[in-house]
Amino acid sequence: MQRKTQQRKTRQRKTQQRAAIRRAFERADRPLSPQEVLAAAQGDQPGLGIATVYRNVKAFVERGWLRSVGLPGVPDRYEVAGKDHHHHFHCRTCDGVFEVDACPGGVETISPAGFEVESHEIILYGVCESCAAAV
Amino acid sequence: MQRKTQQRKTRQRKTQQRAAIRRAFERADRPLSPQEVLAAAQGDQPGLGIATVYRNVKAFVERGWLRSVGLPGVPDRYEVAGKDHHHHFHCRTCDGVFEVDACPGGVETISPAGFEVESHEIILYGVCESCAAAV
DNA sequence: GTCGTTGCAAAGCGTTTGCAGCCTA
């Protein structure tokens, strides 16, 4: 068992906006950018603002429900936390990001002597399944 | 033999600023951020502006002398082009980026069925040699 | 009623661009 690493200072209220943002992640089976979250959540909450998305995503990350996925050159994506070690696929066509539930292993061994590897990230680039099928 | 992929529209002049920026990359044995280039080149050209760094780095990339290295969450780095396939190490302590002249191989095989992999990127995180030695 | 939350607009930040003067050829 693990204790929550982040202690809440005050009670969090249940709002329509936050619920809509949470649903956007639960429905998506892949990491989402703030803009993607906004577009998805506005289906439920038309008046939703981008600032609210940023604030809630940040809060979810602090509470450990979301995890940020950094990618070169594009805005960070966010995915539901708690999954096993995995990597990501970035589609050059639709710009979507997908999970890759595997790791080649032995990645740390390519590090030069004297460098202490703590973690690693692998990003695959190409065309995703639906974009490839859409040809 | 290869031909220049980028055709120059006009003749490029030899300026002190551009020379200082080029030297910064030649002296560094690792990818540099625009700010690192500025700091290094200002040793030769104190009045150098950041806009000039951005303009010249972009021009070098277009001419094929530099290559951009995208990394999650931090500004792009730039390295002298033409090297063999390699990856990068991002030091969490000094924020410096270093080359890793190796690749585990077989990375594309972790991709899910239906996804077409065109390229990949591997980033190692940890403590670089000099930071580790500085403890 | 309290005070966490929201939308809007302004502020930050890193990067790009417009412009007048500078300097290479």
Place this chain on the structure above:
DNA sequence: TAGGCTGCAAACGCTTTGCAACGAC
């Protein structure tokens, strides 16, 4: 002298923050 180049400042796009109104409890 011509026109590419530079520094400065304004413009940009994305993210964060200030603030007054809103609404969950």
